[in-house]
Amino acid sequence: MHHAIFVALSTILLASHWSNAAAQETVSQERFSIRDEYPRTGSHIKDDIAISPLPPYKSYHELTPEQQEIVKARYEQMGEGDEPPYPEKGMAGIYKVLYEVQKRILKEGILDMEVEVDPEGNAQNVTVFRTPEALANEAIAMALMRTKYKPALCKGQPCSQKFLLHAMFTVGK
Template sequence: MRITLVLGALLALSTGLAHGQEYTMKAEEAQTGSHLKRNTTRLHFPPDKTYAELPEADKARMRAMYEAMGPNDEPPYPLRGYGKLLRSISTAGGALQVEGVIEMGVIVGTDGRANEVKVYRSPDARTTTAMASVLMLEKYKPAVCDGKPCVQEFPFAMEFNLENQQLKTYR
């Protein structure tokens, strides 16, 4: 079974991210009988860029997801970009054969390590455990508040759908 990811769908609609550029990721391998790799992920931020490498427009859209973030503040962000994180999430989700929405918040410390994962919504306990494990193992760029690293939550949400359906990641 294949899983398809769409990053930013619900959050994009609620925060205006839908007006920004859309990026895609391709499957690591082509389907049987084809040499073409299918798009498996649609995101609102480039999967292969770190926060520092994001275009200013993408940085501004990312900051807009937070209520009181100033122009010189920065949110936490996956250290190697979204691509590696989403591949790990996709692998875990595919193994679980899960359907449903998961919403979590990763508390990222000043050292860029995940200190805790808050679960807001999950299809089941297995999915919660698997996704929390992946998010806890990820390294993050810490948030910056007034020029100093600070503790802040990195929101993450995804909708899992099996074979030939779209899987939507919200944050």
């Protein structure tokens, strides 16, 4: 039997673009995971269901300045006082939905979606750019639409902006 594992890559890939070698080294070494609720049959060890260089249960403001920079690096022209939208309760809820979807589809590939978030932190619509399985899009989009976000800040003021989701689905044994 295969066990599905979802790995979040959006921020891992960004580490290679950093010019600050010390920050890059710190980011590339840190890994946070969410474990499955139950261990595999015959084991007491729970499998990782999501892996990320960002702590999944922390809000944007609970992240370290270095971790916030990882999030901001995916957005062009982020100035002083600018912040991207981010799930209010962190990425854990989204990761769990992605894992549940992956358990059903058991496909490998890249997921690229964006969510338009209004100045109040509400999702307005979802756009799918790449997916490992079209049948999974609706469930993931619904989860993204139900998520409450910290709104983006443009020059210190709440504004509309897209939340970018990039993930890699993998299947392991």
